[in-house]
Structure formats: structure tokens, C-alpha cells
């Protein structure tokens with residue numbers, strides 16, 4: 180059921196190597212002792228983060244996150260929307276628990292996927308959903324194209340989601356959050372080589388690992404100073420030392436997002 184639903188989208192992650200998984204086990208014992216989605220994070224609620232949306236299938240099984248940026252527009256990852264149609268997707272707001280039935284369910288009238296998107300390691304991992312009905316929740320502000328300084332290395336960011344406890348693990352019933360520092364472009368290129376597309380991506384995580392987003396968190400927000408600044412996109416494994424999470428660098432796409440939000 181939902182595990183398989185999520186596994187479908189988790190397939191978009193670059194396969195964790197056995198070596199990366201082994202590194203995580205050695206370098207992040209606390210995360211292994213108490214595995215938690217948004218590895219290393221804490222539970223939270225959609226009351227605390229009202230713009231935090233579940234992206235679900237027609238059965239309301241969550242497979243990605245999204246961020247409400249206007250009453251009828253949700254920013255998510257392009258890779259979350261591959262193979263989806265306006266009839267296959269729902270957006271659920273105000274629902275802290277995956278097994279909840281509360282909150283607001285909206286159908287989707289339009290899916291915009293960045294036209295250049297091919298795969299997560301080539302960038303352009305952004306999509307905007309237009310809802311058929313308005314969400315009664317306060318949207319999140321997002322960065323503008325000139326805000327490029329927000330990603331300065333070491334800046335504290337906040338990530339949110341219902342993702343898995345480990346690559347191939349199961350999801351958290353309750354929304355979780357964690358804070359992770361941004362990583363310099365040079366360092367992230369050192370981790371991922373040419374798969375790190377500096378213009379389109381930004382990395383966040385501790386060099387020792389232990390705190391990260393994971394499968395099922397994709398599409399959800401990376402917040403800097405309370406504004407949407409990134410979209411959970413990919414990584415090798417989860418919370419592995421030397422392999423930070425990779426997020427869509429939203430300043431590069433904020434004008435394109437704004438065109439969709441107004442359109």
C-alpha cells in the first residue's frame with residue numbers, strides 16, 4: 180500500500196551504494212539506534228507549518244511533500260510528478276498524520292513540470308501544481324531570484340517531511356522536521372562530482388551525517404529564514420557522512436515559479 184506508493188517515487192533517488200549505507204551505520208550510530216524520518220529530527224505538526232502539504236495518490240497515500248505558496252499553488256519536485264496526471268494526484272493540507280482523515284483535500288487542475296527536467300542529477304527538479312480548490316492555510320513566502328546569498332555555507336536551514344527512516348525503510352506517521360546547515364558548492368561537488376549542478380542545486384547536511392531528508396521527503400520544503408529556498412530532491416543514501424542532501428536551488432527557479440503562480 181503506502182509503502183509501495185512511496186517506493187515508487189523513492190526510485191527516483193540515486194541508488195544508495197552498499198558502501199554509503201555502511202558508512203551511515205558507522206558514522207551515525209545515534210541515527211541507527213533511533214531511526215527517524217527526516218533522520219535526526221523531531222516531530223512537528225501542520226499547525227506549526229500550515230504550508231506543509233502531503234502530495235498523495237487518489238487513495239490519499241502520501242508519496243511526496245509540497246509547499247503551499249498561494250491558496251491554489253503548490254511547489255514540489257519535478258521527479259515527484261513524473262507519470263502523474265491531474266486525476267492521479269491529490270494535495271492534502273492540515274493533516275499532520277499520514278493515517279489522518281482531517282484537513283483539506285484538493286484535486287489538481289494543472290501540473291507544470293520544468294520543461295528541461297530529465298532526471299534529478301541534471302537539475303531542473305521543480306514542479307508547480309494548480310489546485311482546483313483553495314487551501315485555507317497560510318502560504319509560505321519564497322525566495323526571489325536576487326536572494327542568492329541565502330545559501331552561504333553554514334547557514335541553518337529547516338527541512339520537513341513524512342519520509343522514511345532509511346533507504347528502503349518505512350515512513351513516519353507524524354510530520355517531522357530537522358535543521359541542517361548548507362554546504363559549500365566546492366564541498367558538494369567533492370561529494371557528488373558532476374552530478375552536482377551548482378546552478379540548480381544546493382546541498383545541506385552535517386559532514387558527519389546523521390541528519391537528513393530521506394525517501395518520501397522529496398518535493399518538500401527547505402526553509403531559510405522562514406522562506407522556501409529549496410526543494411528536497413536527492414542524495415546518495417540518507418544521512419550518510421560525506422553525502423549531504425541535495426535540494427533544488429529555488430533562486431534559480433523563482434521567476435519561473437512566479438510565472439506559474441500568477442498564471
Ligand code: ARG
Pocket residue numbers: 188189190191192193342391392393394395396397398411412413414415416417418423424425
Ligand atoms: N528522492 C527522495 C524522494 O523522492 C528524496 C531523497 C533525499 N535524500 C537525501 N539523502 N537527502 O523522496
